[in-house]
Amino acid sequence: MVTKKIQMFIPEQEYREIKSEGWTRPHGVGIIGTYLRQKGYDVEVFSGVSGTSHREMLGQVGADVVGCTTTIGNYVQALKIVRQAKKVNPNCLTILGGPEATQLYGEVLTNRGTNSRDYCVDVVVCGDGVKTAYELVSGKEWESIPNLAFLSNRELITTPRLREDKNNWPLIDNTFFDMGRVLSTYGRKFEGLTPFRKATSIMSQYGCNSHHCKFCGRTDRQWFGRDTKEVWQEIKELVEIYGAEMLFDFSDSFVQRPEYAEQFLRDKPTDLNPSFRFFARADQLNPQIVQLLKKLGTYEVYIGFESGDQQMLDNMAKGITTEQNLYAAKLLGDFEIKILGSFVLGAPGETKKSLENTVTHAEQIQEVSNGRLEQCLCSVWMPLPGSWGFRQIQKEFSGQDILDLEELKQTWVRKMCDVQYNELSDYVNKVLESSGAPLTDVKGIKN
Structure with a gap:
């Protein structure tokens, strides 16, 4: 025993x-x-x-x-x-x-x-x-x-x-948690910003197909897709037993393997209709994919636009263009899918001019999406352990396991950018303001 x-x-x-x-x-x-x-x-x-x-x-x-x-x-x-x-x-x-x-x-x-x-x-x-x-x-x-x-x-x-x-891992035993409290926290935390009262998370896929972004510190870079029928089984429990109205899939990009997304749609039970929020890369969105997302009941797509300056996108090895950002935003707007957009300031060689381009880009995204950019996040580059960015400054933190986030960011900006840290912080606010959708009024509710 x-x-x-x-x-x-x-x-x-x-x-x-x-x-x-x-x-x-x-x-x-x-x-x-x-x-x-x-x-x-x-x-x-x-x-x-x-x-x-x-x-x-x-x-x-x-x-x-x-x-x-x-x-x-x-x-x-x-x-x-x-x-x-x-x-x-x-x-x-x-x-x-x-x-x-x-x-x-x-x-x-x-x-x-x-x-x-x-x-x-x-x-x-x-x-x-x-x-x-x-x-x-x-x-x-x-x-x-x-x-x-x-x-x-x-x-x-x-x-x-x-x-x-x-696929040999079990579905999470939800009895570990107070699921009534967990799901209802979403509605209370985002009151006034969302039509949903109850929401929680799922994860249909692991890993990332792209795995070249210089700010990424993820440990698992190989893609793996769970059995789609098993994912729907998990969703069914969350909806029918716990009353989930919206599911946020934490997969790096739900559409990174289009064939997986297509199978997910084919396996969708006809009597199960929750809303979804997915992560997606701008370069992976096209009319067929966005139509698929619409059929699934996608309420919002989270896109890392990152920068409005092409040189900065290249310097961070994002693998996308500003034109792809705008095209993705327009597509989602045309299909009436909301957007949660994020930006990262402080790419290698960041300048005031490139920052101004990002401010303008946030405005353009809101415009081409017909106002569908509902929430916008912006932050200073964080050199996460395991990332290319961290390796550039790792000597200054040699032997340390406790890392101060502010010290990491300030060290990065001092060594890698052509602007000061306080200027970057100011531009974070400018990007949020220019987007017209700053995510600043979320209630600090956990219980």
């Missing part, structure tokens, strides 16, 4: 409130927790993106195994959780996974591993971690488990990276 108690956490973002926080499901720890529960373990899942506060999490820490998903925004919070786990139970096995720990596993184990003054991390899961987590908690020899990094006699050991077959 299995007696181990396991707790999985995805902590809150420390630095800022993210727009999806409070109403989404944690697809990583949610799937891992479900898989372990199906194997007979006593599992709890705590999710900051689903509305659980850091204080609530700390008060619940206490298990034989504690695992945390890490991002650049929640890493410090994750360390607090695993420290607490070791304090409550010194024999607790503590595991970190997620993009931050995956990209900086050496720094993590040097600063937080068994030989450090702040020992709180036993092992890092790098990349896919569902079956890996099961093999860890079941007591298998670590050297024989893929996707691990750990210390052995002061030596850093890494095991081979393997991609798991995600």
Whole structure:
């Protein structure tokens, strides 16, 4: 009989409130927790993106195994959780996974591993971690488990990276969460900005076909599409049991493989009609694809326009043109699909002239889409660990696992741009204002 108690956490973002926080499901720890529960373990899942506060999490820490998903925004919070786990139970096995720990596993184990003054991390899961987590908690020899990094006699050991077959992963067990609270948070948080009262997230695909953007720090760059009928099964549960009216698919670009999107439409149950928000690249939208999105019931498409200056788009290796941005916006406007557009300021060689071009571009997007640019986001380039951008400034942060976001951005701008950081910050506001759709009045509701 299995007696181990396991707790999985995805902590809150420390630095800022993210727009999806409070109403989404944690697809990583949610799937891992479900898989372990199906194997007979006593599992709890705590999710900051689903509305659980850091204080609530700390008060619940206490298990034989504690695992945390890490991002650049929640890493410090994750360390607090695993420290607490070791304090409550010194024999607790503590595991970190997620993009931050995956990209900086050496720094993590040097600063937080068994030989450090702040020992709180036993092992890092790098990349896919569902079956890996099961093999860890079941007591298998670590050297024989893929996707691990750990210390052995002061030596850093890494095991081979393997991609798991995600069609063998279970659907998330939604009973881990207060789904009534999770779904209703969306309507309260975006009151006045959305017609939907209840919404949450799904993920139909993993990875990215493009994988060349210089600001991208993703760990999984190979595309994988889940079985479309299984995705619809998941949607059916969210709609019929929990009352979801809108689903936000977190796939990098829903239409990056047109044949997958076409199969998804063919498998759509005739009696199931939720609305959707999808990510998409501007260069992947054409009349046939946008018509397909309309048939699916797409309410909004999230597009990274990034810049209105062609040289900056080239410098960030986005692989699109300003003309493609405008064409995509016009197509979505013609089909009466709303747009959530985002821009990144601070590409290598950014100048005042290129920034002014982006301000103008945001206005043009609103105009050609017939006012369908409903929400606009804009931020300064963040050199995420694992990205080309981070490698350009990595020497200045050598050996560090705790990275200050503002320091990262300011260092990047100082070394890579022809404008000052405060000027970029001013232009963030100018882009938002020129778009006519700044996403600034979202309510800070998590529960």
